[in-house]
Amino acid sequence: MSNTSKLSRFIEFGRKIVAVGRNYSEHAAELGNAVPTKPILFLKPTSSYITAGNPIKIPKxxxxxxxxxxxxxxxxxxxxxxxxxxxxxxVGGYILALDMTARDFQDEAKKKGQPWSLAKGFDTSCPVSGFIEKEKILDPGNVRLWLKVNDAVKQDGNTKDMIFNVPFLISYISGFFTLEPGDIILTGTPSGVSPVVAGDVIRAGLADVTEIEFKVEKK
Incomplete structure (x- = not known):
């Protein structure tokens, strides 16, 4: 089995999801946060993955x-x-992902100085596309990301606006966590985040490489 073929099954064997918070300055600003001087990292469990055909479920x-x-x-x-x-x-390849966030849980945790685990790691909080071969994204530092809710554009950004680029993130993260085949690094989100409710349909895309669609449901 080729390495690419194996990596396409990252959901089955990858051991961790390392996510980067506030990696776009406009997103930091829209949430009233200072622009970070070093990456803000948090973990999502691999049990949070969902793929096409499965709904995003609003946590209790x-x-x-x-x-x-x-x-x-x-x-x-x-x-x-x-x-x-x-x-x-x-880098073995790429995915398009959603970092679904229970913002009210996160706001409460911030106020109390508590971890973001419930806000960021609940079941269905990491919807993902299929595996994208490395050769299909020649420059991960200049690729468009967009997201629509019920066909209304909410996010439309470009990875060139990331505060910390992909090589820096890989280097920085590997200084604290051993990176292993099938692990995922989520590189942060551009501005335009907004709430969704049961019945909403989220569509998102990565340049002209891939699109994903997920429906939101009550748990």
Missing amino acids: GCSSLHHEVELGIVIGQRGVDIQENNAMDY
């Missing part, structure tokens, strides 16, 4: 579920303390 007690469209990096080989200048060698 959540009154403000937000969408966040993101470019995801699929790690292709094991790496520790990776140097930025060869970080792209560790």
